Amino acid sequence: MKVRLTLNRQLSTAAVTITGILGAANLFAADFTPTNRPNILFILTDDQRWNTLGCMGDTNILTPHIDRLAQQGVLFQNHFVTTSICCCSRASILTGQYMRRHGIEGFAKPFTSEQWAETYPALLRQNGYRTGFIGKFGVGNDQAVKAMTDKFDYWQGVPGQGGKYFIDPKDPNRTHETKKFGEDALEFLGSTPTNQPFCLSISFTAPHARDDMPHLEQYQPDDRDLPLYSDIMIPLPATDNTNYFEKLPKSVQNSEGHRRWLWRFDTPEHYEVSAKNYYRLISGIDREVGRILAELEKRGLASNTVIIFTSDNGYFLGDRQLSDKFFMYEEGLRDPLIIFDPRQPVANRSRRETVMTLNVDFAPTMLSLAGVTVPTGMQGRSLLPLVENRHPADWRTEFFYEHHTSPKIIPPSEGVRTERYAYIRWLNESPLVEELFDLNSDKLEGHNLAADPKYAGTLAQLRTKWERYCEQLK
16 A cells, blocks of 8 residues: 555656546536537557556556546447557558458558548548547658648647657757647647537557667656656566467567567566556556546536547567567457546446457447448447447457568468457468467467367367458458
């Protein structure tokens, strides 16, 4: 308890006065009546693993404002991405399509004008919403991203991975990129007409590592957050050991994922430095979320603003002696997701949902919130029934995964994830390597059952599902 109290004091003094913001942003006091065209605030973090929130069970991390959204909204415990890398996942978020359909397999390829016309920002703008974008866009080369300026009513997007974490090295205030994006959000809210609904997408670059920096400086938090976590030890992942690493396919052992582990997590001492700075970056995001919530309340917008909080992909924080994302193991697939709709009755809030949700669901969800027809080309499903505590009988119980980006350094893979099984195909291994994990008995995915005769029928069924998805999702 002493450590926790110390950390909370550090957060108050080094970052923000939490009680002040929580008191000001009293978003949850009333049982609001729904309106037809709510405002939409979509908050996307970069490379945040699914469980690095207090509300997801991490007892070390400090995320009080995000946790409060979860406490009063809907916390989705089984949210996944269909491709675990930023450019592909962000394209899927914008289009509601699998990579197989939108075709954004790499960092340089932009949307065509026809594709953009059927993204959620374009359709919402066409239907009367004021749209804004802040932060990392992530689809297309620098030139293509800079050309997005006129696609939004408010644009503070950045190309590539963003800058260094500090906006201007000559700035004596050392303004952190996370703070800059929070300031942009406040500016957007301050300039929004009271008679027009808005959709603001904020795409934080944190806690993504800066790969071009010295290895132990690749996670760079705001100076205000440096005191956080200084008096605790963050436990090593259960799978950060040679046993799990040696079970990986050879192409994964030799991949960029392991090379980056050697940069950041290869010793317990290096792990503590990197993991604590990663946590500090997330706490910095939480501070900005708190400021934005307070601004919504101040401007009388809180009662009609639906907030979606998520990340673009999962993250290996040393698990299996890997770093980053890319792979179809749970750490790379799974993301945090919170949806808070203040218009919902109290009975529909403060809930945890266990059904499968995907990044391709965000575009149809936002369009449905606004009463805009969802294009037939979108492959996700609106999450509104789940937010409203309704559970369609035909809701998904499985999904398809694919990753083909940078195949020379990231082994391409495809597979099917069901509620019980994870089936992975490593496409560059010769002969083909398959993995099958029974998640009921092996949550850490340490025992490959693909060669076990007892699971031959299951393996055959999952191969058939994989073949079917390959054709259906084009």
